[in-house]
Amino acid sequence: MNPRRKKRMLTVFAVILGIGSAVGLTLYALQENINLFYTPSELVNGKGPEQEKPSIGQKLRIGGMVVPGSVVRDESSLDVEFKLIDTGPLVTIRYKGILPDLFREGQGIVAQGTLIESDVIEAFEVLAKHDEEYMPSEVAEAVKGIKHEKPKYNLNSEN
Known part of the structure; x- marks a missing residue:
């Protein structure tokens, strides 16, 4: 050569x-x-045709509706726990800090955090929708048609 x-x-x-x-x-x-977006159903049941579930410790974003009556605030700290739903199972969100002013029960939110159990997320950021018309496109697509339906859940159960 x-x-x-x-x-x-x-x-x-x-x-x-x-x-x-x-x-x-x-x-x-x-x-x-990399933060992947999940709905409560996708988090519990898996996402896509392969039904892939996130691993414990993975950072992710989750969007859904705050279940009315599920918000529990710790009186001695800024800890808040609430449940999210879309069309299926409930997912628990734990957050330490001050929630946005627009945060309400029965409203769509997006939380960003770390998966600590198969259906529990330790959030470091919670975003609430802007007004009646606004909802993040990912959340709107995931919860399409459930706004006026009464969700089927029991707050007294361990789920």
């Missing part, structure tokens, strides 16, 4: 190796910051 060709081939190989390394390191760095 001629020295000029050999030098060109080594240069091309080095550039491809450099680009591959940069892409790999970028994806590795972003891996922890």
Whole structure:
């Protein structure tokens, strides 16, 4: 092989190796910051055709309607616990902090946090809808048609 060709081939190989390394390191760095959106039903039953469930410790976003009568506030701290529903099972959200002014029972919210049990999320951010007409598109699609239906749940059960 001629020295000029050999030098060109080594240069091309080095550039491809450099680009591959940069892409790999970028994806590795972003891996922890990926927050997938789930509804309560998708969280409990799985998402997609493979019914994939998030793993414990995974960061995620969840959207649904706050179950009326489920908001429990700790009197000695800023801890709040409430339940979310879409069309299926309930999911418990635990949050430490001041909830948004627009947060109400029976309203759509999006919480961002970490999955600590299969149906319990430790939230670090809770977002409430802006007004009667606004709802995040992901939540609106997930809870389409349940706004006027009475959800079937029992707050006294352990679920």
